[in-house]
Amino acid sequence: MPVTDISTDAENLTMTVAADFAAPIERLWHAFTDPAQLERFWGPPGWPATFTEFDFTVGGKALYYMTSPQGEKSGGSWEFLNILEPHGFDVIDAFADADGNPIEGMPAMRMTFGFESTDTGSRMINTSHFDSAEALEQVVAMGAVEGTRMAMAQLDAVLQDLREYAQGKGTRVELLDDTHVRITRLVNGPRELVWRAHHDAELVKKWMLGPDGWEMTESVVGTEVGQSYRNSWAPVGDTEGEPFGFEGEVLLIDAPRRAVTTERMQGMPTQTLNDLNLYEEDGATLVTVLIEYPDKETRDMILATGMADGMEESFARLEREVLEPTRS
Template identity: 50%
Template sequence: MPITETNIDPDALTLQIVADFTVPVARLWDAYTDPRQIERFWGPPEWPATFTRHDAFVGGLSKYRMTGPDGSSSAGYWQWTAVDPQRSFEVRDGFAGEDGEPKTEMPSMSMVFEFAETALGSRLTTTTSFDSLEQLEELKSMGMVEGTTAAMGQIDAVLEDLATFAHELPTASQLVGDTQVRVSRVVRGSVEQVWQAHTDPELLRRWQLGPDGWSMPVCEYGAEVGSALRTEWRDDASGEQFGFVGTVLESQPPTRLVTTERMISPADPEGADSPETTNELTLTAVSGGTLVVYLITYPSAEVREMVLQTGMVAGMEDGYARLESAVL
């Protein structure tokens, strides 16, 4: 159990938890800023969490849902208010509705996570500040201390699991809920470099080439909200063509880009008959480079399965391997 101290101060309206670890600060920081890792310990063992969004930058938002053994669920959010990389971050933590959006009428609290080096590794001090004594007592009565203690008891296993999150692993996918998939890979390069590679048409032409023998004659891309996107590929031997069109819905350079996407073909040049997806790209600095996370939302589970069976994830891995070797 990493927790070494727990203090409740009714006068200061704070709950402080101190935990010590035998890993470097960088490793502990990655565990908290990587959605694949934090969801393995944020909820108590019987209430595991799933993060559908996790922005480790000021102004960002995290969305998570904890699911109980009976199938019931409880959703929450973080609003990121301060970030000092590998030193500290501060969030506003609160309850969310079924749609994942913050429920502002419910109590929320400020949480500060402070990371420090120690002789044996690292120390994490988490200070939760409440708005009133009533709020502190209410959340305490709801089992907040016990739940946090149980959740943090899982961190050591995540920190020891170096293989699952190694930066040299290929692109991997994880089903989320009924209609989403999360695709992740650590790419060698800075967040700024990886962002540029995903939004600059000239760079995209160099690594998003599709299968061998294919070219990208059309690449209209950008990161401005409202921008129309269009990419087209062609088999130079057979002349076969396909592509995608979409629109930029949200842009927070260099960390987050949300777009729509529909598949197009010569017979359907605007994708009118193609199901539309929403693609949320998030870039996070981690040890070894930049964690690239795509959360893709499909109109149905059937469409999700159909797309995954096309070899989409393997194709993305080919592209990222080319990105590292030819662009970064």
């Protein structure tokens, strides 16, 4: 976790975030001033940002919105006040509507981004200056502290070369809090094909099988919001176990980047929210699945089934059976 400190100062009406990174100051600067890189971390897990405008000049504006798993949008704007490469920049940060106009009744603040070199890399100091104690309290009450902490925790993956960050590390499971788990796996193939492998029933049947000894008996995919999907498996040969399956509904589709679905075991009422994100760099795709569980007990019970091991075997099969043949 790169964030070392988040503090609020009611007397000086500020919120300050300090974070250390094992990357040079120039690399940190580019992460904060390139909208394509900002989109990968500016927004907590489950609320990724999309920048629609980025005029990085004094007096220029950046417009963005963050999208929830249910498709809700929360917009924001930056007006650049000064820029001093690579040491920092200042903006007026405001909540914005779909047209980029400030939302009445929502606080605006002056936000300073400062970057400095350290013995181990670089440090960011981000300070938000509020007009009143009420504005500071409003932003904190909206979850700004924890949201910022979780957003900045995504920066390590951005600052490193993607293959350096994830190649050869298999399927990784991160417990973000009691109900959220992030699963990541780098697969050696282009995003368009990885997306199709998740949304083409014939391709799904080739790789989404978990451990050896199981076959997929049914695959009905959902490719539009509101559609249902259903996948079923059964043991083959001497494999022990009972047939089972999962089903759910599509809540959001942003091909080939993001798909959000509900998921429940067939015949069971308990469901999770699965947020699939795909990011491609240098011919490899980072698959990220953010799972929201109804409670900690359900989270622990499902993880204890060996779910991550089964996902790793499926991802390995995806590379072997679907992606590698396209390179021959």
